[in-house]
Amino acid sequence: MATHHHDTGYKELFxxxxxxxxLIEGFAPPEIAGLMDFTTLKNHSGHYITxxxxxxxxxxxxxxxxxxxxxxQRVFLYILLEFQSAVDRTMPIRLMHYxxxxxxxxxxxxxxxxxxxxxxxxxxxxxNGSKPWTAPLDIYEMVQPEPPSFLQVYQPHLRYYLIDEGCxxxxxxxxRQTPLSxxxxxxxxxxxxxxxxxxxxxxxxxxxxxxxxxxxxxxxTRWLKRHLYRLGTEVNLDRLDSLMEDKDMLAENLENxxxxxxxxxxxxxxxxxxxxxxxxxxLAEAREVVRTQxxxxxxEVPDWVETQLAQANHDQLKGWMRDVLFASSLDxxxxx
Numbered sequence: 001m002a003t004h005h006h007d008t009g010y011k012e013l014f015x016x017x018x019x020x021x022x023l024i025e026g027f028a029p030p031e032i033a034g035l036m037d038f039t040t041l042k043n044h045s046g047h048y049i050t051x052x053x054x055x056x057x058x059x060x061x062x063x064x065x066x067x068x069x070x071x072x073q074r075v076f077l078y079i080l081l082e083f084q085s086a087v088d089r090t091m092p093i094r095l096m097h098y099x100x101x102x103x104x105x106x107x108x109x110x111x112x113x114x115x116x117x118x119x120x121x122x123x124x125x126x127x128n129g130s131k132p133w134t135a136p137l138d139i140y141e142m143v144q145p146e147p148p149s150f151l152q153v154y155q156p157h158l159r160y161y162l163i164d165e166g167c168x169x170x171x172x173x174x175x176r177q178t179p180l181s182x183x184x185x186x187x188x189x190x191x192x193x194x195x196x197x198x199x200x201x202x203x204x205x206x207x208x209x210x211x212x213x214x215x216x217x218x219x220x221t222r223w224l225k226r227h228l229y230r231l232g233t234e235v236n237l238d239r240l241d242s243l244m245e246d247k248d249m250l251a252e253n254l255e256n257x258x259x260x261x262x263x264x265x266x267x268x269x270x271x272x273x274x275x276x277x278x279x280x281x282x283l284a285e286a287r288e289v290v291r292t293q294x295x296x297x298x299x300e301v302p303d304w305v306e307t308q309l310a311q312a313n314h315d316q317l318k319g320w321m322r323d324v325l326f327a328s329s330l331d332x333x334x335x336x
Contacts, residue, residue, distance in 0.1 A: 026176040037065045037067065045060050062076070075121070077124065095123050125161070134285055137161075170188075182220070183223065286314055308334055
């Protein structure tokens with residue numbers, strides 16, 4: 001995986017258990033997050049040498065206890081930070097390769113033995129690129145044309161869960177009052193100083209309400225300084241040590257940038273168009289995923305289902321991605 005400026009800041013964020021918990025609780029499927037005991041989070045991040053390409057992979061890996069039907073077992077959270085400008089459509093292959101290498105490393109370090117079997121892994125891809133995510137979510141979807149039924153059982157299956165920052169509107173992020181949702185707001189502000197100013201104000205308010213505000217303030221301030229430096233803001237970052245204590249200084253500097261931006265005429269419509277375009281791209285991709293799942297399971301999709309897909313929002317489409325696994329018919333799935 002290529003190294004980018006986002007990686008260092010995000011890798012630091014996710015070296016803290018509270019931010020891993022905020023990621024899973026706030027943005028992963030609730031039926032999965034609700035089973036996890038986040039007090040048992042344990043960091044396993046490190047460098048893994050892949051035997052095939054001899055490349056170093058540095059991703060975020062944690063384990064957490066999950067209780068299901070009275071049984072508690074450890075699950076590994078494999079979080080891949082994907083911040084390339086272009087969508088990598090080979091992501092399913094990469095994930096399968098990375099997870100296999102991680103299993104090999106667990107054997108090598110004698111964390112597990114072959115006789116014990118492999119622990120479950122929940123692969124997560126965190127993406128904040130400017131283009132809509134179009135890569136398949138399961139490596140099986142890359143097997144084309146679809147093999148006959150007697151071969152399907154022999155094809156590889158590994159699905160990852162995508163968290164695409166850009167598909168979350170400001171309203172959706174407001175429902176998640178966590179420091180991490182504030183970070184996403186800042187990222188989604190792009191290069192609009194006015195949107196950035198509003199996002200930073202929101203982050204400061206979240207930190208002030210945080211029971212561990214001193215610790216959270218230090219973590220977010222370090223991340224924000226990296227972000228502002230990357231954007232090339234005309235802010236004296238050497239003076240920025242605390243978002244809570246230096247909020248007035250930062251607000252004044254950002255306000256000056258907003259005024260300058262308005263004078264230069266660069267603000268109008270840019271951020272709104274960017275978010276609307278990306279949101280429509282996410283909806284189109286989600287519709288296609290659901291349509292493909294339905295076709296595999298029930299055959300050709302009828303017109304009334306196409307109408308349902310066209311009218312659905314992103315949350316409904318995500319729900320149908322799960323429902324199709326258990327539905328016995330289209331009528332049952334859409335509760336017609």
